[in-house]
Amino acid sequence: MIGTGNRSRPPAVGYGGETANGNSAIPAGTEELRVRVQQLSLREQIERNHFLLMRLNAANARLIQSLDHGDVFEAIAEIIANLMGCEEIAVFDYHPEERTFSLAWSSGVEAAELQPFLTGAGMFGRAVQQGLSQFQERQAEGVLLPHEKNLTACVILKSSGEIVGVIAIFGLLPQKSNLEWADFELLKFLEIYGAVAIKFQRLQGKQVAP
Amino acid sequence: MSNKKILLVDDSCTARLVNRMIFSQKSNYVLISAVDGKEAVERAKREKPDLILMDIVMPRMTGLEACRVLKKDKDTQKIPVILLTTRGEEQYVQEGYASGCSDYLTKPVNDGELLDLLKAYLGE
8 A cells, every 4th residue: 555645745945954956055934935835835835725626527427417318316416426425415405485395306315214304304404595605504503403413414405596406415424524615616616516407407398298 | 657558357336447547647567458357367368467456346257356366377476466455454455465465455445545655566
């Protein structure tokens, strides 16, 4: 095994010591150090953004592909599973006229466990009423219903102000303790473009219906 | 970086897409893909990749089964296999190494970490 993880690299210029290639010592001033720290921080930011863009690009490509295959709900769950790190996901269709939900896709969660969500109560209901995604870590203490204990997030799928569905994200993978910055960005992307893809699929269904 | 050939095996289209993006933007590796363990074994025998990056949970043949088959075959046993999976618990990691894999990465994968690991295995 070679091992994984970010390997720390020694600085090219030491703290007043020799340069990496063994040339004569250059005293490292405070200003030089400050610039170096700033450069490293900017590089890190650029790399983080680049990684996020790649993930969004992959998510976008998968959604587009799903329009041909008619598997938008599965695609949304697959994007979350692979790019965010969660294998317990349910995607609900929302029917605004009747204000009801129906289960469109789930993986890693028993259908029986999802039944209480169809009542539209709790965090799930708040997401629809407010038209805003809800995250467990941002909920006030004691407001979670018993069936919501393992619920990490309810993500609203909304296009042009119209709610078309909700993604329920349950337990994250064991190696992932909480949602990170890039996860929130990915979910923001899905809020809009996941909804657009669902609307497209619905229209496509209407076109092919007899 | 050289044009070494990597066989990416994953039944998830999203995983294949994101890995393809990582490789195309940050390396010169030639990427070929398979959607399950059975296809991976066939492609590995036929195309002799320099490294195999493989998911575990897949239909038809899992990554662990495919890894065992590859390690028993004299034509493919020297190809490093990195298992890529959502399961990070110790028992799964041990099971992975018992199948003969060279390394084990958990999803979601960090692109820098993945490329560093590949470079290390490909001697770059």
